[in-house]
Amino acid sequence: MKENVQEILQKANNLQYNFHIAIKVSKLLDDDNASINDLSKLIEADQALTVKLLKHCNSAEYGFSKRVTTVKDAIARIGFKILKTMIFTIVSKSSFNQEIKGYGLEKGDLWRNSISCAVYSRYLAKLIDYNDPDQAFTAGLLRDIGKLILHEYVRKEYDEIERLVNKENITFSEAEEKIIGLNHCQLGALVADKWNFPQILIDTIKYHHNPEKAEQDECEDMDLLRIVHFADYLTVMLGYGIGKDSMLQEIDMDCVESLGPPLCNENMESLISDIVNLNPEIEHLISNLE
Numbered sequence: 001m002k003e004n005v006q007e008i009l010q011k012a013n014n015l016q017y018n019f020h021i022a023i024k025v026s027k028l029l030d031d032d033n034a035s036i037n038d039l040s041k042l043i044e045a046d047q048a049l050t051v052k053l054l055k056h057c058n059s060a061e062y063g064f065s066k067r068v069t070t071v072k073d074a075i076a077r078i079g080f081k082i083l084k085t086m087i088f089t090i091v092s093k094s095s096f097n098q099e100i101k102g103y104g105l106e107k108g109d110l111w112r113n114s115i116s117c118a119v120y121s122r123y124l125a126k127l128i129d130y131n132d133p134d135q136a137f138t139a140g141l142l143r144d145i146g147k148l149i150l151h152e153y154v155r156k157e158y159d160e161i162e163r164l165v166n167k168e169n170i171t172f173s174e175a176e177e178k179i180i181g182l183n184h185c186q187l188g189a190l191v192a193d194k195w196n197f198p199q200i201l202i203d204t205i206k207y208h209h210n211p212e213k214a215e216q217d218e219c220e221d222m223d224l225l226r227i228v229h230f231a232d233y234l235t236v237m238l239g240y241g242i243g244k245d246s247m248l249q250e251i252d253m254d255c256v257e258s259l260g261p262p263l264c265n266e267n268m269e270s271l272i273s274d275i276v277n278l279n280p281e282i283e284h285l286i287s288n289l290e
């Protein structure tokens, strides 16, 4: 089935179309010479995005006493980092909020799952004093982006993948790689690389189910990867939009515990109740982007 790989990569180009503004905003934010003017011009060229961005900025979450009425004003108030996560969240919806048949996900499931993973990632990042919680949000949001393309192939090969999982006692993503030629993590990383994402984001997408492999490959930012690995597990555990593959992945608790005392086994019970308390934030984000 490895002849599929070229065809699959070709399909990644179609996905780029949906994300093109977010990619441009992301690039502009990495440019030290970028100004609020440049950013607002880019965003205002997309009317639907502008409306959603202003609506989101005016939601109770930000609590601005004076209404935000222009993109320039929005950027000045929320700052570049939040702007980036907001734009990615808004543009992701059209791609993630659809039926993903190969993974047994109904319309809305992958969207809810991705938002949950993003919110949990940001929470965990703050808990361990990770230096960029907003980056953790984006990494959690996009970690399964490869599924958007790979699901068609998983659908065709599902019986064979499941057979291999049982026969060889391997994880779903390992079986995906053996049968299709690459798994959703590797595909997502290729997409992120093509979009010139920072290396730490590419690595997080690539290894979110296999942090031990990232250690072998000496990835630059293991903490971000561990955060997303654990947030992915929590999302499945709490039943947020889980698919056919979710129960066939593994959690590496040693890797999670290496994030420090807040994530040690003894603190797990209180951590889980704190995580459950994030549900209203997830619901708010989802309904605010309707």
Ligand SMILES: [Fe+2]
Residues within 6 Å of the ligand: 143, 144, 184, 208, 209
């Ligand atoms: Fe995944």
